[in-house]
Structures are given as structure tokens and as C-alpha cells.
Amino acid sequence: MCHAGRELEQEGTAVLSDEVAKSVEECARAAKRAAPALAAASDEAVDTALTAMAGRLLDGRETVLDANRADVAKARDEGMSAGLLDRLTITAERLTGMAEQLRLLAGAPHQERERQLSILDGGLRLVERRRPVGVIGANYEARPNVTVDVASQLVKSRNAGVLRTGSAALGSAQRLLDTVIAPALADAGIDSDVVQLVPRMEREAAAALVRLPDLVPLVILRGSGESTRSLATEAATHGVRTLAHADGGGVLYVDKAADPAMVRSLVVGSLDRLGVCNRLNLLLIHSEARDQLWPVIEEALAERAVTPSLPPHDHPIGYEWALDSAREATVTVAPVSGVEEAVRIANEQTSGLAAGIATEDTAAANAFFDGYTGTGVFWNAPTRLLDGFKLLAVPETGINLDKVPGPRGPVTYTDLYIRQYAVLPDRR
The missing domain is CATH 3.40.605.10 (Aldehyde Dehydrogenase; Chain A, domain 1)
Structure with a gap:
């Protein structure tokens, strides 16, 4: 009886699939x-x-x-x-x-x-x-x-x-x-x-x-x-x-030479919508700046009702929260030793959609720009700007992350x- 029922179910599924095709x-x-x-x-x-x-x-x-x-x-x-x-x-x-x-x-x-x-x-x-x-x-x-x-x-x-x-x-x-x-x-x-x-x-x-x-x-x-x-x-x-x-998920590296007001603005501005790919997903903080800047960052996250995921993490560091319907209001936070480690994490452990640096140090910004290989890179600007309309003043069909010749970024x-x-x- 169960076997015949399964055959009927499979036959019905096949008919449905044929109709859809x-x-x-x-x-x-x-x-x-x-x-x-x-x-x-x-x-x-x-x-x-x-x-x-x-x-x-x-x-x-x-x-x-x-x-x-x-x-x-x-x-x-x-x-x-x-x-x-x-x-x-x-x-x-x-x-x-x-x-x-x-x-x-x-x-x-x-x-x-x-x-x-x-x-x-x-x-x-x-x-x-x-x-x-x-x-x-x-x-x-x-x-x-x-x-x-x-x-x-x-x-x-x-x-x-x-x-x-x-x-x-x-x-x-x-x-x-x-x-x-x-x-x-x-x-x-x-x-x-x-x-x-x-x-x-x-x-x-x-x-x-x-x-x-x-x-x-x-x-x-x-x-x-x-x-x-x-x-x-x-x-x-x-x-x-x-x-x-x-895949998506914006990265923000907060350098030790970052301006606190700029950091606050970037965090708040990057979390205006939580279900989009270019929102702030991973926040990397220079270990020497954490004590000074954490109160500002914590206040900005609270303003957007977003919870920080702090070390030790029970998930990959680049986990995309926008795709987690139960925990969208989360941002991963991790300390780094400097630009080099921030770039390595952004390149190797995230989607490569977009990453930004908050700093007043031109040399640090240049090193970040030279090292990051992702689709969009930002200096004192939110990754939310990686959007066809915001960047190019026309709608987009999507954002392509391929690392091959052809259209890359907002298509x-x-x-x-x-x-x-x-x-x-x-x-x-």
C-alpha cells in the first residue's frame, strides 16, 4: 500500500514538474x-x-x-x-x-x-x-x-x-x-x-x-x-x-587612526536595512583602538537594535546575517592586529562583495585599497553605496562578484x- 502510494506521489510530482517546465x-x-x-x-x-x-x-x-x-x-x-x-x-x-x-x-x-x-x-x-x-x-x-x-x-x-x-x-x-x-x-x-x-x-x-x-x-x-x-x-x-x-555582507575595518564620529556614522548608516547584501556584516577593530572606540560602536549598534556577535564565535567569521531570518539583527565583531590582518580576513573569509576602512591615516587607507581584492572598496564611506543606482545613477540587475574578465560589481x-x-x- 505504501509503495503504491509512493508511486502515485512520484507520478504526480513528475506531472507537476512537466507542467512547470x-x-x-x-x-x-x-x-x-x-x-x-x-x-x-x-x-x-x-x-x-x-x-x-x-x-x-x-x-x-x-x-x-x-x-x-x-x-x-x-x-x-x-x-x-x-x-x-x-x-x-x-x-x-x-x-x-x-x-x-x-x-x-x-x-x-x-x-x-x-x-x-x-x-x-x-x-x-x-x-x-x-x-x-x-x-x-x-x-x-x-x-x-x-x-x-x-x-x-x-x-x-x-x-x-x-x-x-x-x-x-x-x-x-x-x-x-x-x-x-x-x-x-x-x-x-x-x-x-x-x-x-x-x-x-x-x-x-x-x-x-x-x-x-x-x-x-x-x-x-x-x-x-x-x-x-x-x-x-x-x-x-x-x-x-x-x-x-x-553572497554578500559588507566589511568595515576600524583603524587605530579612525575618527570616532566617522565610525559611529558608518555603523549607523550601514545598518539602515538589515535584509540587503551590502549592509554591515563584519566589523573588524584594530586591537589598539578597541577600548577607545567600543563605547561609540556599541551605542551605534544599539541605535539600530543590532546585537554584536563577539569572540569566541560559534560561526564562520564571514557568516552572512542578512540570510539568517532568525538573527538578521546581528553584526560579527572581531579584533585584528592591523590593516594586513583585516585585508586577509576580508579577502579569504568573506564573499568579496565590499569592504571599507575607517581611518584618518592616508597610508593605512592606501594599504587597505591595494590589498583588498573584492568588488567594492571604501574609505570613510559605507558599503551600502555598492549599488547600481547609488554609484551609477541607473538601476542594476544585480552585483556580480566573479573574479574573471567581464561585468563585475553592479551590472x-x-x-x-x-x-x-x-x-x-x-x-x-
Whole structure:
């Protein structure tokens, strides 16, 4: 009896998985069919679409906020942690910020579609051309604002997209697609099918999205470290490239020459939101400065209702608290002997997202900058600044930490193209 029941359960799971995979593939095929229309769109049409998205987002703010409130209420009833609820929530202020980012993106310069590199022998010239990828996928969890961020970046770079979000944010994402993104594209004369949203809640949809190399050759992955790494591995086995944002956690090294007021400002400013990757996660303090600066640091942590994890630690020193739904309001604190040890820890025991130094000593700052190999490095500035909008004044699709050539740091529309070399007669 148990064996037969197990067979029925397995059969039902297989049918469900097939349905999910089919749904994802249908979205991918629709996006691919529409992709040429976007690739051929004029700069004016693209910017008109982005401006229209901003307008529709503001005009339809109540319907978007209503959908988001429903998502948040459901997630709260299901026991979602405070940090994850913060990511899920679209406030009126955040919605206005989303619209402003869309307007700034519309006004940002378009990438040159081609540029001359050199003149070759035989009366030929070499040109570098930028071509869209075609269709780019994106997987992200409880962050409905990412729906607009990624869709707008894809439109600006003339790539069609297949977006997949988790069940918690699906209602908000669908409302954003139906009332903001799709009609704005249509208003600009662009086929609205270029942006697809997978209408499935199942986690299998994420795996299905990274198994379609002929339809979706590149997928942007954002989310918790373990799940994102697993998807990146799955993608690699199917020949799909990824831009993965799996891990985070900002580091702050407090040097013995740090200004106490600056230290306090950096700690408070780096903990304004606890569920984001670029928040303060690890605080390293020069052992000679601990007695002097600890009262200031302790006061700053208390202001943000954050608990310090002090030695001896029962966890890895680079443990990312933003991913711990039960203990998000925690910062690891550890003494170090100086810049060299701080850099070694930041390089070898953290994700390599971002690290900063608080000091008034230029030599110490230079040594820190020269030694740290991570994506973003900061001097008397919070790691929260490692963000596409804050650094580059355009939204980002994520922050790439790869230590290989290619887009690194905040990935924006300027990174989402394929380089093509063209050799042609010099007939200028």
C-alpha cells in the first residue's frame, strides 16, 4: 500500500514538474519571438517606453500598492522574517524612487552600436559591434522592485527577458507587469511580449529557467547564497551562462587612526536595512583602538537594535546575517592586529562583495585599497553605496562578484551585450 502510494506521489510530482517546465518554455519562446522587435527599436522608442513605465507606475500606484499589501499580509501570516518582509514591501516612498530610477534610465545615454578599432592591411577596417544577447532570464525571490529594475535594464539594452520570482512576490510582480511594463512597451510601439513573467509559484520553475540554452542563453541569478549557487551549477551543466549574485555582507575595518564620529556614522548608516547584501556584516577593530572606540560602536549598534556577535564565535567569521531570518539583527565583531590582518580576513573569509576602512591615516587607507581584492572598496564611506543606482545613477540587475574578465560589481544595461568583431572594406 505504501509503495503504491509512493508511486502515485512520484507520478504526480513528475506531472507537476512537466507542467512547470512547459510553462517556462512557453514564456521563453514568446520572448524569443518578440526579441527582434526590441532589438530593432529606435533609441527614442526605448526611452519612450521607460518614461511611460515611470508614468504608469505613479498613476497606478494604488493598484500596485494594493497587490503588494496582499503579498506582504500573506507572507506575514506565513511567518516570514522581518528582514524578508522588508525586501518584499513596496512603500509609497520606494515606489516613487522606482519611478525616478526609470526616468533616469530613460535619460541615460545609449551604448554605441559600433565603434571603429583600427585600419587593417588591404584596405579593410575593424569595427567592434555591440549586439543584444537575445533573451536573458532572471531569477529572484521576494523583491518585487527587481521586476522593474531588471525589465527596464533589459529593455534599455534591447534584450527580451523571462523573469521568474518566488511565490511571495508573484502577485506584486504580475501587477507590475500587467499595469506598468507591458502597456508602456505597447505605448511605445514595442511588442509587449519581450518581457515575460513565469506565472508559476513552484521552485521547479527556477531550475527550468536555467535549462534552456537555445532559448535563454544567459540567466541573472539573485537570491540566497545556497540556492543561487545550486542554480548556477545546474545552469552550467546545461550550457547556460549566469550572472550570479549569491553572497554578500559588507566589511568595515576600524583603524587605530579612525575618527570616532566617522565610525559611529558608518555603523549607523550601514545598518539602515538589515535584509540587503551590502549592509554591515563584519566589523573588524584594530586591537589598539578597541577600548577607545567600543563605547561609540556599541551605542551605534544599539541605535539600530543590532546585537554584536563577539569572540569566541560559534560561526564562520564571514557568516552572512542578512540570510539568517532568525538573527538578521546581528553584526560579527572581531579584533585584528592591523590593516594586513583585516585585508586577509576580508579577502579569504568573506564573499568579496565590499569592504571599507575607517581611518584618518592616508597610508593605512592606501594599504587597505591595494590589498583588498573584492568588488567594492571604501574609505570613510559605507558599503551600502555598492549599488547600481547609488554609484551609477541607473538601476542594476544585480552585483556580480566573479573574479574573471567581464561585468563585475553592479551590472547595468551597459553590460548586457555581446561583442562582435566586424571586418569590412574601408569605404569612408
